Amino acid sequence: MISFEHSNQSTPASKSPADQPDRNVLGGTLAPCSLDPLTGFFRDGCCRSGPDDVGVHTVCAVMTKDFLIFTVAVGNDLVTPHPEWGFAGLVAGDHWCLCAARWLEAAQAGSAPPVILEATHERSLAIIPLALLKQHAFKQA
Numbered sequence: 001m002i003s004f005e006h007s008n009q010s011t012p013a014s015k016s017p018a019d020q021p022d023r024n025v026l027g028g029t030l031a032p033c034s035l036d037p038l039t040g041f042f043r044d045g046c047c048r049s050g051p052d053d054v055g056v057h058t059v060c061a062v063m064t065k066d067f068l069i070f071t072v073a074v075g076n077d078l079v080t081p082h083p084e085w086g087f088a089g090l091v092a093g094d095h096w097c098l099c100a101a102r103w104l105e106a107a108q109a110g111s112a113p114p115v116i117l118e119a120t121h122e123r124s125l126a127i128i129p130l131a132l133l134k135q136h137a138f139k140q141a
Contacts, residue, residue, distance in 0.1 A: 022048050023122045025133055031118040033060035034095035037088060047097035047121045055099040056127060060119035061112075062138050063094045070111035076102060095119075100127040107132060114138035 022030035035045040041057040042048055049058050061067070068079050068090060078096065081089040090096055095116065104127055106112040115136045124133065 022046065024118050025120045025122050025125055025130055026117050027122075028118060030121055031116070033097050033116065033119040037090065037094055037096070038086075039095065039097045041097065047119060049121055049123045056101065056123060057097045057099055058121035058124040059098045059100050059103040059128070059133075060116040061096060061098050061103060062114045062116065063090050063092050063096055064111075064113045065092045066111050067106055067113040068092065070106055070109060071102065074102075074105065100124045104128050104132075107136065112136050 024030045030046055030048065032045045033039050033047050038045060039060075040046050040048060041050070041053040041055075047058045047060045049056055063078075071078055078090045081087060098113075100123070103112060103115070103124075107128075113136075115133050116138045117133060120133065
């Protein structure tokens, strides 16, 4: 017969993945991307992702005129306002959580916007090499 003894010693509870902080591509805690305009798949300002985020909206990018023209041309209009969705449309300089595959497509076309690495979710690395993200790292003036 197997016996299990009860212990009164407390042991630290193991953390589930949901309890762990979201990580950025550099291995640190994920920083917010933008609260104005409010971005992120969950519209919480961060480029977090979950099982329902099939677009993998994990790359925090600084919009450029070149990228906004590119993304409209390939069928993802981020410029036109949609007040019914609370979306004012993006302009150059705005920070926005982009789909990792769209950002990679833009990079391959020479139109990738700069990336804020501290606010780009580590899930991006399944689609985009870290070296490429670093080549496009946003440099604050």
